[in-house]
Structures are given as structure tokens and as C-alpha cells.
Amino acid sequence: MPSTRSSPVLRRADARPLDLVVFGGAGDLSARKLLPSLYMIHRDGNLPDGTRIIGVGRHPWDREAFTRFADESAQPFVDARYLDAARWQDFLQRLDYVRLDASQPSDYPALSAALREEALRVYYMAMPPGLFAATCDNLAGHGLIASDTRLVLEKPLGVDLASAIAISEVVTRYFSEARTYRIDHYLGKETVQNLMALRFGNSIFEPLWRTPFVSSVQITVAETVGVGSRGGFYDEAGAMRDMVQNHLLQLVSILAMEPPASLDSDSVRDEKLKVLRSLRPMSPEDVRRNTVRGRYTAGAIAGELVRGYLQEDGIPADSRTETFVAMRAELGTWRWNKVPFYLRTGKRMQERVTEVVVQFAEVPHSIFDAGSTLQPNRMVIRLQPAESVRLTLMVKQPGEGMKLKPLSLALDLDSAFTTRRAEAYERCCST
Numbered sequence: 001m002p003s004t005r006s007s008p009v010l011r012r013a014d015a016r017p018l019d020l021v022v023f024g025g026a027g028d029l030s031a032r033k034l035l036p037s038l039y040m041i042h043r044d045g046n047l048p049d050g051t052r053i054i055g056v057g058r059h060p061w062d063r064e065a066f067t068r069f070a071d072e073s074a075q076p077f078v079d080a081r082y083l084d085a086a087r088w089q090d091f092l093q094r095l096d097y098v099r100l101d102a103s104q105p106s107d108y109p110a111l112s113a114a115l116r117e118e119a120l121r122v123y124y125m126a127m128p129p130g131l132f133a134a135t136c137d138n139l140a141g142h143g144l145i146a147s148d149t150r151l152v153l154e155k156p157l158g159v160d161l162a163s164a165i166a167i168s169e170v171v172t173r174y175f176s177e178a179r180t181y182r183i184d185h186y187l188g189k190e191t192v193q194n195l196m197a198l199r200f201g202n203s204i205f206e207p208l209w210r211t212p213f214v215s216s217v218q219i220t221v222a223e224t225v226g227v228g229s230r231g232g233f234y235d236e237a238g239a240m241r242d243m244v245q246n247h248l249l250q251l252v253s254i255l256a257m258e259p260p261a262s263l264d265s266d267s268v269r270d271e272k273l274k275v276l277r278s279l280r281p282m283s284p285e286d287v288r289r290n291t292v293r294g295r296y297t298a299g300a301i302a303g304e305l306v307r308g309y310l311q312e313d314g315i316p317a318d319s320r321t322e323t324f325v326a327m328r329a330e331l332g333t334w335r336w337n338k339v340p341f342y343l344r345t346g347k348r349m350q351e352r353v354t355e356v357v358v359q360f361a362e363v364p365h366s367i368f369d370a371g372s373t374l375q376p377n378r379m380v381i382r383l384q385p386a387e388s389v390r391l392t393l394m395v396k397q398p399g400e401g402m403k404l405k406p407l408s409l410a411l412d413l414d415s416a417f418t419t420r421r422a423e424a425y426e427r428c429c430s431t
């Protein structure tokens with residue numbers, strides 16, 4: 001599972017079995033990502049023997065009901081090519097369930113009874129951030145945090161700076177930094193890791209990767225999905241907390257950071273942090289001028305009618321939460337002074353695409369025929385759905401005169417590598 005630390009959460013060499021406790025185990029993330037990814041890790045033989053996955057939630061379920069949930073709601077998200085009936089049944093044997101309201105101390109003895117002394121405990125919090133602190137307190141109050149217990153936190157880690165600090169204060173009371181894993185699944189994507197390879201495995205871009213040779217950087221994460229069954233969670237978050245402060249800023253950090261001394265997670269983290277610290281704060285006037293918020297309304301996607309945000313389940317009629325954000329951000333550094341970083345993301349967009357466009361500077365003076373419109377070079381790095389890198393160059397059109405047109409050098413990574421790409425949530429460790 002991708003995190004900001006490099007020591008793996010799961011590791012086959014760990015002789016000790018895990019008790020992996022998933023708070024929010026009956027939720028959407030568990031069905032779509034966690035259980036399918038855990039199945040793949042199990043299938044590849046990378047879960048320590050005897051490991052159990054204990055779903056925790058408020059549904060009055062038992063082991064059978066949770067297993068049914070895995071069968072009906074998670075299995076459809078496993079890539080059919082890798083679904084093996086016998087191995088899936090083996091995987092189901094690892095599941096258990098504890099009914100628990102995380103905020104209720106009196107519910108914790110049931111969890112305590114389900115845990116084994118000899119197992120290494122991992123608490124995975126896939127639930128609203130408002131519950132993180134109380135859950136940690138309750139786990140500690142019932143003696144359920146050992147000196148090697150690990151904690152995995154799903155974003156958003158709070159709703160603002162004050163709540164993020166409050167969560168951090170409680171978490172660090174019980175878990176050392178080395179045992180705390182803050183998940184941003186974008187970091188586990190092959191394609192996002194490839195940005196590091198492109199930038200630091202090639203020398204030709206580095207001299208140009210700065211002002212005045214780069215005129216803008218544009219990052220787009222467009223999704224066709226709506227909020228689905230996650231209305232309750234999403235309305236508290238919105239696109240800004242759900243996508244921008246984590247996934248998009250991670251992309252900004254990787255694209256803008258100075259070369260780290262090594263791939264070691266602390267070195268990479270340090271360089272990313274400098275980028276985040278250099279983000280120019282926005283005044284209310286800057287917010288008005290440089291940002292746009294929007295919300296999807298009812299319409300048709302690929303011919304299918306879809307509801308507007310306000311009509312989705314669990315969304316209050318007077319909600320002001322945004323499902324689209326666009327902004328112009330700037331970094332106050334020598335390298336990036338005055339280079340705009342345009343960030344945008346939205347749900348229910350026309351097409352699903354995650355793409356980075358690095359736009360280079362215009363030529364200072366054109367010597368070509370008036371009919372040639374010189375377009376600045378662009379590097380277009382598409383992260384999903386199909387990974388590719390295109391570099392547009394101006395070339396001469398055949399014939400009389402010197403008329404130029406843009407053409408692309410194109411690298412299609414999906415056909416260059418046919419090996420299976422692990423899902424982001426499957427990755428056991430990452431920078």
C-alpha cells in the first residue's frame with residue numbers, strides 16, 4: 001500500500017501473521033480498492049501466513065455477512081484475468097468482522113476479543129477523519145496498541161489546518177512516525193512513479209525544467225464518475241480536500257521538486273516539502289481571481305442520463321460543496337518564479353483523463369513564413385487511462401517555402417510494457 005514511508009506495511013518476510021483491522025471495512029473504499037488489492041497480494045503469495053483481515057464497522061454483521069459483502073461488492077472489482085475461484089475462497093477464509101461504533105468505548109472489548117496476541121496489528125482507518133482521534137484514544141484505552149502496532153490513515157487528514165494538527169497530536173501520542181502510514185494512492189501508481197523516472201532518469205529535460213524555458217505546467221485530473229454512494233463523505237470534503245490537497249499537490253511536488261539526493265523516502269519527502277512550503281499563499285482577492293469552483297448538474301455521459309450533485313444520495317439540498325476546482329498556483333522559488341501551475345479536477349467530466357502538460361517557452365523570434373504559426377513545444381504526459389508521453393515539435397511541411405506544423409514524438413508505455421501493472425493499493429512500499 002503506497003504511503004509516504006518506505007518501510008513496507010505488508011512484507012512477506014515478516015514471519016509474524018498480521019491482524020489487519022480495517023475501520024470502514026464495509027465501506028466503498030474497502031469494496032472497490034482495499035479488498036480487491038488484498039486479494040491480489042494474497043494471490044501472489046505476499047501476505048504472511050496466518051494473516052487475517054478484520055472488517056470493522058457499524059453494520060450489525062458477522063463473519064458470514066462480511067464474506068458475502070466481499071463476494072458481492074469487492075469481487076467484481078478484481079480484474080477477471082486474475083480471479084481464481086480456489087484462491088478467492090482461500091482469501092475469504094482470512095476475513096473476519098467486528099461490529100463496532102468507533103466512537104463508543106464500550107464497543108472495543110469485542111475488537112479486543114478478535115485480536116491475537118502473536119499477530120502484528122495494523123489498524124487501517126478508512127473512515128471520516130473526525131473519528132481518527134477518538135478511535136486512537138479508544139484503542140489505547142483498551143490496551144490494543146502494542147509498541148510495534150502500525151497505523152494507516154486514509155485522507156483527508158482533517159478538514160483544515162487546526163483539525164489536521166489535532167489529529168496529528170493524538171496519533172503521535174500513540175504511534176511513532178515510523179509506524180504511521182499516510183496513504184496517497186496516487187503515489188502507488190506506476191504512472192506517477194514514472195514521472196520520477198522521466199525527470200531524474202534523463203538528463204535532457206533538467207536544464208529546461210525551469211523558468212524561463214517552461215511557460216506553464218498544467219495538471220488535469222478529470223473523472224467521469226460522480227460521487228456514487230459516497231455522498232455523506234464527499235459532501236464534507238469536496239474536490240479541494242478529496243483531490244487537490246493530496247493527489248494534485250503530490251503531482252505538483254514531483255514535477256517541481258529539486259532532484260533529491262537519493263530515492264530514499266526521507267530525501268524525497270524533504271524535497272517535496274520544500275515545494276509545498278514555496279506555494280504562494282492566496283489572499284481572498286487571489287482566490288477570487290485565480291480559482292474556480294463548480295458543481296455538476298444533471299446531464300448525459302456517454303448517452304446515459306446521470307443525476308446532478310444535489311440529487312445524489314446523502315447530499316443536502318443546500319450543499320455548497322464543489323465537485324470541480326480549477327486554479328492557478330505559483331511557487332515562490334528561483335526555479336519556478338512566475339511559472340503558473342494550472343490545476344484542475346472534477347467529477348462527471350466528459351472524459352476520464354489524468355494528464356500533465358509542460359508547456360515550453362515560445363521561440364523569441366520567428367524566421368519562418370507568415371503562414372506558420374509557431375506553437376510552443378509541449379510535453380504531454382498522460383497518466384491514465386493509457387500511459388503515454390508526447391513531445392510536440394515544429395517541423396517543416398513538405399513543399400515550397402518554409403511552412404511549419406506541430407508533430408509529436410510519441411511514447412506509448414502501455415504497449416511498450418505488457419506486464420501486469422499492479423493497482424496502486426497493491427503496492428507494498430513506495431517513495
Ligand code: BG6
Nearest residue numbers: 185223225242243247354384424
Ligand atoms: C480518491 C478520491 O482518492 O481518488 C475519489 O477519494 C477519486 O473521489 C479517486 O475518484 C480517483 O482515483 P483514481 O485512481 O481513479 O484516479
